[in-house]
Amino acid sequence: MLDARANRTLKWLAFAGGALVFLTMFAIAYKVIEGATMAFDKYGLSFMTHMSWNASAGTFHASSFIYGSVVTSVVSVVISAVLGVSIGLFLALMAPRRVAAVIGPLVEMLAAIPSVVLGLIGIYLICPFIASTIEPALHTTLGFLPIFGAPQSVGNSLFAASLVLVIMVVPIIAALTRDLFLTVPRELRDGAEALGSTRWEVIRGVVLPTTSSGVIAACVLGFGRAIGEAIAVSQVAGDQPLAHLNLFLGGNTLASALALQLPNPVSNLHTSALFYCAAILFAFGLITNLIAQRISRSFNRSHVRRVRPAKPNASSAISASPQ
């Protein structure tokens, strides 16, 4: 009798915990959209297609922020994918186990650095460095590409924001892909090596093809992490409501605009427009996360379960979201 009641209590408590997670996500969506209604009624969808953000004049169109968010995230994910997948391969397949046991956690430590500290380091170390060195170098060598236009004297730019984001995204992609590469069955790799493949050929011919969808899911998760970062980006992006093709000019992102402007809005419409930005950001985060989960779920179904059904941890390797 007592056991039955205790069982039921525990079950309901546990259910309440699960339901709270469920409800919180709905409550967030509801509250943010509710906050955005004023701006939505006034601007509709043109909020996302026009570009003029002037708080004192009272006009709010956020396409420059959306542009900045997407561009910084794409650039940082492209760089981080190259770096992160290489690190994942190194840790999973190249390095001796003892070396990997030291370097792996060190790489993950990058993700533990608070974003506000990265913002400070971004202002005083990264921005001056790229303004004096990287941007001129890229402009002289690859200046025929419009994205590498003439640099400014100050380093605060979308490019600087992308580089700061790389520091946050690399550890995510590296950790996720390392776990992924470890799920590739040893027999497949040994088989390829027995056929005379070099290490690179094993990776190119066996490891990457069997894990490609998981790698993409990891990159999508990295994108979601990059697009949501507010504090560090707000310090280095330049804080201008403009969208330039030239990465070396200042811009702003949705999250960074929220961080900079929501603490002291000038009007109710301004506040509501910022909530509209938050709603767009929320939608971006949801969509990228759902895409990543869908990719990794189909990956787990088609690959891991069929190839090695005995390892329960393999499926959790990629379901982990950015930390």
Place this chain on the structure above:
Amino acid sequence: MSAIPQLSAGSGPDPAYALVASGNLRRRQAKSRAFEVVTLAAAGIAVLMLLILVYYAASRGLSQLSFSFLFGTLPLLNGSVGPLPGGIGPALAGTVELSLIGTIVALPVGVLTAIYVSEFSGPRGRRVVETYLNLMAGLPTIIAGVFIALLIANNLGQSAIAGGLALAIVEVPLIARASLESISRVPGTLREAADALGVARWRTVLGVILPTASNSIVTATILAVARAAGETAPLLFTCTLFSQNYAFNPLHSVASVPLELFSLMESGDPQAVDKAWGAAFLLMVTILIVNILARVWLRRSERKRGL
């Protein structure tokens, strides 16, 4: 497999011939080695980045650390001339308080969610809750701040409770997912043994499963606290109206290290920036050390239990 080139068919009758790389094979090996160097370089770049970040923060922040910096009240940022007095004492105390509030909320919710998924929900419920946990983990942290601001702070005013709740939103998915993973790694034999002895479900959960998984749950909680303690965005709209002095009332705003650091560096005043470096170094090094210790402790305890 088509991507793998065929071995050159030029091996003659000489048995030693194939042992010496030549021609095509040498080229393939060179390519492979070049690739190995690239991956090594990538790992080197990441470690170097970490070292540079820590070194740079140390070189600018280490000299700031002093008794008055650690315990003094917050500096007033109104363009004062001369040396800027004050420290980050209230911010340190406030960060502890906020983390505590966040964890008091997030730990039960996270662990209960994990218990629900592993013990009570069917596979369908499990899929739904896992999906939502992943969504919550991927939520931009500034959205957590915006949500709590809209839900609480805009009606009842900013407070440490509001800030702590925003941090709890960040912590819950971290704790829940790690708890779930460690609970599902509890050997099925333990559960079956408890069932065979006729132990009630709630006793199995509280007396067998949770104690077995507790090390991982504690580690995950510590890591979640370390993460939350460094978060600025959730507090930006929920817990900013704090005074210069020590304050602990959870119904009012309390200072926090990330926010104090944020306002110090936003002020642009060189002396304030120096103090910001001190706070940044302290925050970063504390979080990194807690991370390392938690991981080492977890690995050691897992090895001891043979997991």
